[in-house]
Amino acid sequence: xxxxxxxxxxxxxxxxxxxxxxxxxxxxxxxxxxxxxxxxxxxxxxxxxxxxxxxxxxxxxxxxxxxxxxxxxxxxxxxxxxxxxxxxxxxxxxxxxxxxxxxxxxxxxxxxxxxxxxxxxxxxxxxxxxxxxxxxxxxxxxxxxxxxxxxxxxxxxxxxxxxxxxxxxxxxxxxxxxxxxxxxxxxxxxxxxxxxxxxxxxxxxxxxxxxxxxxxxxxxxxxxxxxxxxxxxxxxxxxxxxxxxxxxxxxxxxxxxxxxxxxxxxxxxxxxxxxxxxxxxxxxxxxxxxxxxxxxxxxxxxxxxxxxxxxxxxxxxxxxxxxxxxxxxxxxxxxxxxxxxxxxxxxxxxxxxxxxxxxxxxxxxxxxxxxxxxxxxxxxxxxxxxxxxxxxxxxxxxxxxxxxxxxxxxxxxxxxxxxxxxxxxxxxxxxxxxxxxxxxxxxxxxxxxxxxxxxxxxxxxxxxxxxxxxxxxxxxxxxxxxxxxxxxxxxxxxxxxxxxxxxxxxxxxxxxxxxxxxxxxxxxxxxxxxxxxxxxxxxxxxxxxxxxxxxxxxxxxxxxxxxxxxxxxxxxxxxxxxxxxxxxxxxxxxxxxxxxxxxxxxxxxxxxxxxxxxxxxxxxxxxxxxxxxxxxxxxxxxxxxxxxxxxxxxxxxxxxxxxxxxxxxxxxxxxxxxxxxxxxxxxxxxxxxxx
Numbered sequence: 238x239x240x241x242x243x244x245x246x247x248x249x250x251x252x253x254x255x256x257x258x259x260x261x262x263x264x265x266x267x268x269x270x271x272x273x274x275x276x277x278x279x280x281x282x283x284x285x286x287x288x289x290x291x292x293x294x295x296x297x298x299x300x301x302x303x304x305x306x307x308x309x310x311x312x313x314x315x316x317x318x319x320x321x322x323x324x325x326x327x328x329x330x331x332x333x334x335x336x337x338x339x340x341x342x343x344x345x346x347x348x349x350x351x352x353x354x355x356x357x358x359x360x361x362x363x364x365x366x367x368x369x370x371x372x373x374x375x376x377x378x379x380x381x382x383x384x385x386x387x388x389x390x391x392x393x394x395x396x397x398x399x400x401x402x403x404x405x406x407x408x409x410x411x412x413x414x415x416x417x418x419x420x421x422x423x424x425x426x427x428x429x430x431x432x433x434x435x436x437x438x439x440x441x442x443x444x445x446x447x448x449x450x451x452x453x454x455x456x457x458x459x460x461x462x463x464x465x466x467x468x469x470x471x472x473x474x475x476x477x478x479x480x481x482x483x484x485x486x487x488x489x490x491x492x493x494x495x496x497x498x499x500x501x502x503x504x505x506x507x508x509x510x511x512x513x514x515x516x517x518x519x520x521x522x523x524x525x526x527x528x529x530x531x532x533x534x535x536x537x538x539x540x541x542x543x544x545x546x547x548x549x550x551x552x553x554x555x556x557x558x559x560x561x562x563x564x565x566x567x568x569x570x571x572x573x574x575x576x577x578x579x580x581x582x583x584x585x586x587x588x589x590x591x592x593x594x595x596x597x598x599x600x601x602x603x604x605x606x607x608x609x610x611x612x613x614x615x616x617x618x619x620x621x622x623x624x625x626x627x628x629x630x631x632x633x634x635x636x637x638x639x640x641x642x643x644x645x646x647x648x649x650x651x652x653x654x655x656x657x658x659x660x661x662x663x664x665x666x667x668x669x670x671x672x673x674x675x676x677x678x679x680x681x682x683x684x685x686x687x688x689x690x691x692x693x694x695x696x697x698x699x700x701x702x703x704x705x706x707x708x709x710x711x712x713x714x715x716x717x718x719x720x721x722x723x724x725x726x727x728x729x730x731x732x733x734x735x736x737x738x739x740x741x742x743x744x745x746x747x748x749x750x751x752x753x754x755x756x757x758x759x760x761x762x763x764x765x766x767x768x769x770x771x772x773x774x775x776x777x778x779x780x781x782x783x784x785x786x787x788x789x790x791x792x793x794x795x796x797x798x799x800x801x802x803x804x805x806x807x808x809x810x811x812x813x814x815x816x817x818x819x820x821x822x823x824x825x826x827x828x829x830x831x832x833x834x835x836x837x838x839x840x841x842x843x844x845x846x847x848x849x850x851x852x853x854x855x856x857x858x859x860x861x862x863x864x865x866x867x868x869x870x871x872x873x874x875x876x877x878x879x880x881x882x883x884x885x886x887x888x889x890x891x892x893x894x895x896x897x898x899x900x901x902x903x904x905x906x907x908x909x910x911x912x913x914x915x916x917x918x919x920x921x922x923x924x925x926x927x928x
Contacts, residue, residue, distance in 0.1 A: 252340030254319030325665030450475030513601025538562030
C-alpha cells in the first residue's frame with residue numbers, strides 16, 4: 238500500500254541502554270496490529286532484535302526498521318541501539334527520521350547516553366519527544382524525571398501524558414489531549430474518566446499544555462491571551478508547530494512492558510509529529526555547499542541509501558529513503574556515484590528481518606531494495622543523471638583499534654576479505670594497512686563493537702584471528718639547523734658511480750611536512766640530476782634516522798654538489814642525497830614526535846577525580862571541564878595516542894561502564910628523555926628481530 242507524504246511519520250526510537258526501546262517498539266507494533274503478539278527481549282523473538290548476536294547478548298546492535306499503520310498513517314520506526322559502541326547505527330536512524338522518541342528510564346532518569354543523544358539531536362535541530370518508560374518499576378518517579386530533564390537540558394518540557402501513580406502504585410496514564418485515563422484491559426488499554434482526586438493536578442498540567450501550544454502559532458497566542466484557553470484541535474495544531482520548530486519537547490510516559498501509554502504515544506505521533514514534507518532534504522552542490530531539496534512525490538524519483546547489510550536469503554539489502562518521486566519495481570535506477578544504470582528490483586517495506594513486497598514507496602517513505610551489489614551506504618539513487626548527491630552521514634571517528642592477523646597467508650586473505658565486507662556495512666568500523674608498522678589495523682567505537690565483528694568472523698568463517706595492541710605511528714624531526722655533504726663513489730670496472738651533494742637542513746613549523754629548495758649557483762649539478770636528489774631525500778625521510786620512523790617538518794636546501802662527466806647518474810645522486818640527509822640529521826638535534834589526540838570524556842561527577850588522576854598518569858593535559866547538569870561532567874583533554882590504546886577498556890573499568898568518550902587526532906608533539914629512549918629501543922629491538 239502506497240502512502241502520501243503527508244501520511245507518513247519517520248520516528249527514531251533512541252535512548253540509553255536498558256531504557257526499554259525494543260520493548261516499546263514491540264508494543265507499538267502490537268497495539269497497531271502489525272504483529273499478533275508482543276514478545277520480550279529475553280525470548281529472543283522480538284521484531285527488531287533478530288540477529289544471532291542480538292538474541293544471544295539481549296541488546297540491540299543494529300538499527301532495525303519496522304513499520305505500522307495507525308489512523309490511516311504509516312509510521313516507520315527505527316529502533317536504535319543504546320550502547321555508544323554502535324552509535325553509527327543511531328546516526329543512520331537519525332538521518333532518515335524527522336523526529337525522535339527519546340526513551341528515559343523512570344527509575345534511572347537522564348543518563349550519559351541520553352545526554353550524548355540529546356547533543357546529536359541538537360546538532361541536527363531535530364524535533365524530539367520524551368517517553369518516560371518503566372513507570373511500574375520500584376523508585377520510578379515521573380515528577381523527579383521531569384525535574385531531571387529540565388535541569389540537564391535547556392528546553393521547554395511539556396507533559397502530554399501523565400501517570401496515575403508511580404512505581405508499584407502505577408496503574409495507568411492520563412492523556413491530556415483527549416482527557417481520558419487509560420488502564421490495562423483484556424484487549425489492550427481501556428479508556429475511562431480520570432480519577433476525581435487528580436482534577437486539580439490535571440488542570441495545572443492542561444494549562445501548561447495550552448500555553449505551550451499557543452507558543453507554536455501567533456494566531457493561537459493572540460487567542461490564548463484573549464480567552465486563556467484553546468480548543469482541543471487548536472492545541473494539537475499549536476503543539477505540532479511548536480514541536481516542528483523545536484520550541485517544546487512533549488513528555489509522555491507509561492510502561493511498554495504493561496502496554497500502558499503506548500496508544501497515547503501512537504496517537505500523539507500521528508497528530509503532532511512532523512511528516513517528511515515539513516523538512517527539506519539536504520543535497521550538496523559542486524562546492525560541497527548544502528542545497529535544500531523539497532520532499533515531493535510529484536518530482537522525478539531520487540533516494541538516499543542510509544544503510545546496507547547482507548541477508549543470507551535475500552542477498553544485499555539497501556535501506557533507502559525516498560526523497561522525491563515514487564519508487565517501484567519499474568523505476569529506472571541511476572547510480573549517481575558510479576554514474577551508471579542499475580537493474581530495477583522489487584521494492585520492500587520492512588519489519589525487522591521480514592520483507593514485505595510493496596507496489597511502490599513514495600516521497601518520505603523508507604524501504605529496501607535487494608540484490609544491488611554496487612550500492613553502498615551514502616549512495617544517491619535517482620531516475621536519471623543530473624541530480625545533486627544527498628548529504629552523507631555525519632559519523633564519529635572510531636575510538637578503539639586493534640591490529641589483526643591470521644595464522645596463514647590463505648587465512649589472512651580470507652580475513653581481509655571479511656573485515657572489508659564488515660567495513661562496507663558499518664562505516665564506523667574501519668580497516669587500514671599501516672605501511673609504516675606493517676600491520677592491518679581495525680578500528681571501531683569500542684571493544685564490544687570490534688569483538689562482535691571478530692567473533693562473527695571466527696564463528697562463521699572458522700578463521701583463527703589474533704589481535705594485539707597496534708603500534709603507534711611515531712615521526713622523527715629536527716630541532717636546529719645543520720648541514721652536511723656526502724659523496725657517493727663506486728668503481729667496479731666500466732662506468733662507475735659518482736655524485737656529491739651538499740645540503741642544509743632546518744626545522745619547519747609543525748605540520749608543514751617538507752620543503753625543498755635548489756639554491757646551487759652555476760652548474761655544479763645538472764638540473765637533470767635534481768629529481769634524483771629529491772628522490773634520495775624522500776628515501777631517507779621515509780626510512781627515518783633515529784628509530785626508523787618517517788621524518789617530517791624538515792626544510793632542505795641543496796647548496797652545492799659535484800658531478801662526473803662519465804660516472805654520474807640519477808641513481809648516484811639519489812644515493813648521495815640519502816647519505817647527506819642522514820649525516821645532517823646527526824647534528825640537527827633529531828627527536829621523536831608522537832601523535833596527540835583530542836579526548837572528550839563524559840562521566841558521572843562521582844568518577845571525576847579518578848578520571849583526572851588517570852589522565853595525569855597518561856601524560857594528559859586537561860583543557861577544561863563542563864558541568865552538563867545533574868552530576869554529568871564533560872572533560873576535554875589532549876593525550877598522547879600511545880597512552881590511549883586501551884582507553885576504552887580502562888575507562889569502562891574506572892567508571893563501571895557508565896562513562897564514554899570521543900577522540901580524534903590533533904597534532905604531533907616532541908618527546909624526550911626516558912619516554913623517547915624507550916620508543917627508540919623498542920624500534921631497534923623490532924628491527925633486529927626482523928633481520
